[in-house]
Amino acid sequence: MTGFVKRLFSESTLIPVVSILIGLILGAVIMLAGHYNPFLAYGSLFAKAFGDMYNFGETIRQITPYIFTGLAVAFAFRTGLFNIGAEGQFIMGAVAAACVGVLLDAPWFLHVPLALAASALAGGLWGSIVGYLKAARGVHEVITTIMLNWIALHAANYIVRTALLEKGMARSKYIQESAWLSSPGLSELFDHARIHYGVLIALALSVLFYYVLWKTRQGYELRAVGFNPDASEYAGINVKSTFVKTMFISGLFAGVGGACEVMGVFHYQTINAAFPGYGLMGIAVALIGRNTAVGVVLGAVLIGVLTYGASGMKFGAGVPEELIHVVIALVIFFVAAGGMVELLIRRFRKKNGTVH
Amino acid sequence: MQMTIWRRRSWMAIIAAVFALTFVLAGCGKSDNNQNNGGQPPETQGGQQNEQTETGSNETSGGEEKQYYVVMVTDVGGVNDNSFNQSAWEGLQQFESEYGAKVDYLQSQSDADYVPNLNQFVKNGADLTWGIGFLMGDAVKQVADQNPDAKLAIIDQVVDAPNVASVTFKEHEGSYLVGVVAGLMTKTNKIGFVGGMEIPVIKRFEAGFTAGVKAVNPDANVIINYTGAFDAPDQGKAAAATLYNDGADIIFHAAGATGDGVFNEGIERKKAGGDVWVIGVDKDQSITFGHDITLTSMMKRVDQAVVQVSADLVNGRFQPGLTELGLAENGVGLPENNPNVPEDVLKQVDEYAQKIVSGEIVVPSE
Known part of the structure; x- marks a missing residue:
């Protein structure tokens, strides 16, 4: 128990928490400057996110994809790779699930796993292209992931337009009901909110994330490469194949996330004019969560609550929804500028005489 | 001792930095708000104020209704x-x-x-x-x-x-009329169309516009370009640049905020001496972008x-x-003032409008 408490107040936990507080406070200062009432604004934000069963269900719906993409980015980070491509892997997973969901007829106990497997494979392969290019050609993953995001966006639109289009609409046909991840019973419980079983898959994957990285030999190798690729190579780890494996698993997380959006929330895949934004927000989630499984889930909760509650802020206090992006940006800024926050915490501790 | 002084200084610096950041960001937040209201005509400015006066007037007008x-x-x-x-x-x-x-x-x-x-x-x-x-x-x-x-x-x-x-x-009916304007006024016989997403609504714009151009100027060529987004002015600008480079001198856009980029490209070319026009959509866009560039607009009275x-x-x-x-219900059509369109062109537009209303011309919608 004391170990838990100690851990709670260790710097790696405190830094995100303090950063979040600073972000919220600075956000309040900005609201004051704009002649808005920050207490009312934050009050309406949380009222929107947790106020009733419907909104609570929708908040969970909003959190779910962030867990997936957060895991994807965090997993790659552990091997020292910066996966900005969760967005593209997410889209490829979504469109793969849509294909299986629309075109295939199967009973649900086959259909759901098949669609999920297809999306995992699609996302994983999309990610491993990046890993391969890095391993074989030394192309930096930041470049390739960004480029592959755009390719994924337009390739997915092309697939929807040519193979799955509902005539006269800017989206695919509805997927078969046997491939839905949502159930009327669950929705009813949350007053018709679009909460779906994807959230359980997300939590299961975060356990898997922890297990693979810290309980398997493979995970040990992945993390070793993350710490020092040269030393790892010297120690006999195949660094190149590690890159490919990492990116496959990373893409798999994002891909399944995309599938859950299609199978749980919309039941169709839209022709996207722009990125849904879950993959990019996944970077923030991973940063806030410090690349740990629990941290990612908590980071996703934070970002999900803030983004979903934003419209409540507009509704209840008249604060433009865009402001929430400023708050999120501030939080990310202070998490990233951890050194600054660390200094602050140390200073505070010294003053109170608690030296560790 | 030296160390603590240094520490204190850096501590002060951090506080100063945080404050500075706060004010800079506060400034951003404020200008953001202004921007939110700035794009709207005067009578709608300041949603906050509106709300206040509105609740005030309700109190005075009695609560019975x-x-x-x-x-x-x-x-x-x-x-x-x-x-x-x-x-x-x-x-x-x-x-x-x-x-x-x-x-x-x-x-x-x-x-x-x-x-x-x-x-x-x-x-x-x-x-x-x-x-x-x-x-x-x-x-x-x-x-x-x-x-x-x-x-x-x-x-x-x-x-x-x-x-x-x-x-x-019936966007195709109004688009037909601006097509007539474009067909009569083009000098290069090349006319551009920039669409948002390729959905039935926008297809109606495209079909009507093309039909209108062809009705008065069969030699004219309408080049179609879909950007795939309604909220991407950068893509609108790129699409407009491509069309103007291809020799088009008039571009009709049906692309929402993406069309802002079409106007920006047009304005730049106009300033550089180019003889180009943009036909606006949904609202009378000369109000926003000025008569120098706006030939006319296909008003859709949302x-x-x-x-x-x-x-x-x-x-x-x-x-x-x-x-x-449609046209008959005044749901679509040209704005009242079109200072850039000559009288004889407007006369023809009126004639075509009457034919559409009477059913003599049936404008294709896809």
């Missing part, structure tokens, strides 16, 4: 898109001032927001909730089915539900539709089902 609560949800374009969503919001504000109703809007950040945003209003007892735009069809249908007692309305899409009023426009259907609700005549607004 029911105050209607009519609201709208935009797609990702937002109410400052200089065209479609803005027109709807202006209509709602006009309704507010005419009927003393309470109005509000929510802007969707992504397509996942459509349903919760609609629900936010419906569950707060809105008398009528508007979904603005084709893309919100599924969301409106879902919310309408789950809340059979609520009244909803949608623009540009037909939703089959007993509590939803659908309003669509604002009037919003006022009309909302007023029907107040007058107890709210009718679920489809309303289609």
